[in-house]
Amino acid sequence: MAEFIIKRVLQAMVVLLIMTVLVFFGVNVIGNPVYIFASSECDQACLTKTIAELGLDRPLWEQYFVFLSNLLQGDLGNSFTHGIPALSLIFERLPATLELAICALAMALGFGLPLGIWAGLHPDTIISRCIMAFSMIAFSLPVFWIGLIMILTFSVQLGWMPAVGRGDTVDVFGTELSALTLDGLHHLVMPAFTLSLIMMAIVIRLTRAGMREVIFADYIKFARANGIRERRILTTHVMKNLLIPIVTVLGMEFGGVIAFAVVVESIFSWPGVGKMLIDAIGVLDRPLIVAYLIFVVFMFVVLNLLVDILYSLLDPRVRLGGNQT
Amino acid sequence: MTSVLNVKDLHTSFVMPDLTIAALQGVSLSVDKGEILGLVGESGSGKTLTGFSINRLLSAPGRVVQGEVLLHGQDVLSLGEEDMRHLRGRRIAMIFQDPMMTLNPVLRIETQMRDALRAHEKMSKAMARTRAIAALDEVGIPAPESRLRSYPHELSGGMRQRVAIAIALLHQPDVIIADEPTTALDVTIQGQILSLVQNLCRDRGTALIWITHDLAVVAGIADRLAVMYAGRVVEIGPVDDLLDAPAHPYTRGLIDSVPARGQRGQRLKQIPGRMPALTELPVGCSFAPRCEHAKAACAALPDMTALDAERSVRCFYPLAEGSA
């Protein structure tokens, strides 16, 4: 187990290193680094000064190591528009995004699991077909379009839901949360639901497919033949087998949720890192953009690592390394 | 002796909107206390289906459409769902073919045994644990305490099947239906499992229905044999009588196609043709198209006719002793 984790951590570090190289060269070779690091109002003298400051006259590999050592010290430069370190700005905005993403995850599971289970138990019914059609549509429609229709329907036409912002927040250990106030929750529901749809679609499909496979398995028949109650069979014997693929995919898709949060946040003006990125792009706040990219890549690699470890904890067959047929 | 389990004229069909396939067409058999009944037939003959019809675990669209399953004289088929659940595992237990597949891969042995125990008896975790250890000990699993913490894949095939047998025996059932429990095992392990089950059932007086396609396996342990063909029992009787002097041409064919010692170099006999699909069964005797003795009368369906007190056969022209 320890060996497995160490191996995966090393792999993750290699991937991270590769990604920093890609971002660095992406920024420095494809784009013009001066424009990325200098503010847009910079004149010629300022540009020359910036070039020297950034060490852009030095060889590329040397620049990379300077970039890397700054990165390791958590220094990703200052945001132009906000005048504070880009990284601290990201951490300031992150709770809002995480709150949104976690609520979306909860919704995806809360709706997706029961729907998938139902569809798996009654595969040939009309309701089941409707569930699967819903899943296909939720999966293939662009997120921004769904958000837009939600705003049009529930905010503009019906006036039930607020269209922008977080609403009232509560301070919990220095973190502002919307989910704990009624007004905040009211603001949270629509963006979180919009964001949850793709994952909900995936959960429905996976759960249904898993159900179809598991309920015909011999071990379920054996459990029935032993007289175990149907509810116990469903909640333990079936569910534990179902959850393994779902947890894995959810872990991997959680990154996708963070990515799609960019879209949802900019539609609903949710003040998270995604909205921050789009705003930064709008005003060409380049250090902030680079910081976001590095941060997101880092988050992804760590997330994938965690999923792998979690998966091995959940599935006894993987944990003990093989002996599967 | 009174029968523990008595199956009378059991009909099971797959009922679908556009067609109905009659898979079992009148299966009758019985098994006494402490007796081992071998249920033999080719795949598709309906032997597994008979097992699932008895404890009502047919998956849709399968359905018992006619007949009786009497457990100590009480009709199982008329029980309510909750009563039926309470019967499964407690009075009628099952053992399946592939021990790899019968134990839940993600639950510890202890959880699976505890669930099986608690399905029928209220008991504490500690109590369940004690019972489970005792049950594992009985089926010859070394160090049962530590095995309880294992997951199925950590055990060998033979060990897994022992665990499944221990689970089946937890509540001292009246009948155990064992569906080819040794087929997936190595030959050496097969022998161990066979004698284990045989001994456990004999000691407790548990009736056992041993479903298999392998005549050689049941010949060693069964008291009586029932031979199935295309959804019907075609011959039933004491194992020695049946093997020495089969009355149904199909039984004869089955016996002849088992290679025997002392026959090396001789050509193995085989039954010509194959079992018809359930959708295209002939109207009369379903074995007639493959039978070398078939005559015009075989276009009608023969009834089960008693040859003596213990034997009956479904054939108009039962083979006389010694004929081939």
Add this chain to the structure above:
Amino acid sequence: MSSVSQTPTAGSPRELARRFVSVPSAVIALVVFILFCIIGFGAPLIAPQNPYDLRQVDILDSLMPPGSQSYTGLTYWLGTDGQGRDMLSAMLYGIRISLIVGLLSGFLALVVGTFVGLIAAYRRGWVDTLLMRIVDLQLSFPTILVALILLVILGRGVDKIIFALVVVQWAYFARTVRGVALVEGAREYVDAARGLRLGGMRILFRHILPNCLPTILVVATVQMAMAISLEATLSFLGLGLPPTRPSLGLLIANGFDYLQSGRYWISVLPGIVLLGIIISANVLGDRLRDILNPRL
């Protein structure tokens, strides 16, 4: 889960066409999609107005609801947008640009991915390992994020968004094609071809590739729908196409500001068209998968 050992139910092209025609939803999806292609590519011919020719657009006609008339007598059947452009014309041109981006990026990703997949399957060994590691790495990041990063670095432009879409999509083709090609490569006819001392490239392209085509077709259909959706999303965020080449996504974004004031048509109408394209392509892909039954 379909197993890999399952035999492909290839069948003759005529047999496949017959099966396709017998599935109504497949035919409807195909017809709808072709219709979109026709009106999209025929936009310059059928649009009442060239919405990007400033001489034809009158700012005084801005934000008119569907069915209004301009003083020149032109009826705006679907209304006008904030700059006074005829929505119908803008949408026709939008369909055109969305389809061009979707089809072109899908096709390029197909070519790159198929080539990589075939090479990986044919060479095996370290080439295969290396290529598939890259594919795994690529697929472990969400497509939208990678495309977003690329466009942040590259800037806006039709060529740039196509490049970004190819980068995020080739890996799907590569993985699928490799899977199929590995199975096909293990078949007897490939051994026979090797026995005849046919060249590696010849075996690859003349024997293995044709057997991968049904699978590629399915992946391509679904990926094209994804490309169109992704392009719309990126354009909506202001990252994809320049305002001079407004796709459906950009039209929707333009109308978003007017949504709160109840001028729904500017966003909703192009949105419905976008939906039609994406759903028809998805249904088509779904049915094709059932019909061709490739091992996906």
